[in-house]
Amino acid sequence: MFTGIVQGTAEIVAIEEAEAFRTHVVVLSDELRQGLEPGASVSHNGVCLTVTAIEGQQVRFDLMRETLKVTNLGALGVGDRVNIERAARFGDEIGGHAMSGHVMAMAELVELDEAPNNRRLWFEVPHALGRFLFAKGYIGVDGISLTIGEVRAANVDNGPRFCVDLIPETLARTILVDRVPGDRVNIEVDPQTQAIVETVERVLAARGA
Template sequence: MFTGIIEEIGTIRQKLPDSMVIGAKIVISDLSCGDSVAVNGTCLTATRVSNDSFSADVSPETLRLTNLQALTIGDKVNMERALKLEDRLGGHLVAGHIDGTIRLIEKKMAAESLILKFSTTDELSRYIIKKGSVCIDGVSLTVVDIVGHIFSVCIIPHTAYQTTLFLKETGYLANLEVDIIGKYVERLIQPVKQGLTHNFLTEHGFA
């Protein structure tokens, strides 16, 4: 698990079809083979750790659902080590399992803050609510507004410049993980929803 608080911006050193090498300083300070690192919000397992980088394998499913497939040598990525039980939960609970990509359609400044507007799918937008949490490229953010499948987030200067988000331009595809709690709630109430048939309502005097 992660919190969506970025610790470091890393650099892609090497990119292969099923693995990558990422330059880092902070996240490798206590990293061991087998440990998890969120890269642009995607949970990856370190397979090799050196004094200035680490390697990670990337599955076909991960490449299909994330923007990692588009990365090239020299690209910058957001990174966060896995949460420890005694750590502060500064953002929100993030699994590191990307639900899909979203497109940046508008970027503007409001005073000192950065406003980003994204377009998502109907399938994912149902999990996004005003003032709720989303994780975009590994960054825990609060939803300012949502209309249909378009939503916006407001990013304070500190967060913007401690992450790669301030570098992105319209058209960029970002990784999105919706709030995991919403998905669990939906799953739990599915049996109830499926049981609300017309016959059920009639039998109980509601139709």
């Protein structure tokens, strides 16, 4: 489990390509490597990946076909950076919200509003995710636990959209500071919201509503 509180960013220093398979090698700081062992789970842009090897500061992770298809990790290259969060441990403070590290889809950054000391980003998501978006609800964006500011329903021209407001601390600690319109981010909807919405949908369907 993860909390969506990104602990830092890491640079990809090598990529090994194979058929429908990739290995990413990233450099992790001493703090992020403390107690890390092969088999541990680490979130990269909100994607739960398993440590396969540790060689000094360099840590290796394998990406399977589904990961490459559903997330933005397959589009990254050497020199790119990813948001990093170590798996939560029993007793850790939950500063964000519970996240599984299982990305559901990608969203496109369609609008960026700058203001003193903060930034508002608007994202467009696939239609299937629109029913999980609620103002003041939680959402995971590239592994960051964020609160939805507003929601715009889908129309004939656009899919469902939501915005988030970023404070300087979030911009300083994550790769969202570098996002520009047209970029695609990984999305994980709040698991509790998903469970509630899908349960209500099943109940209504059973009643013929």
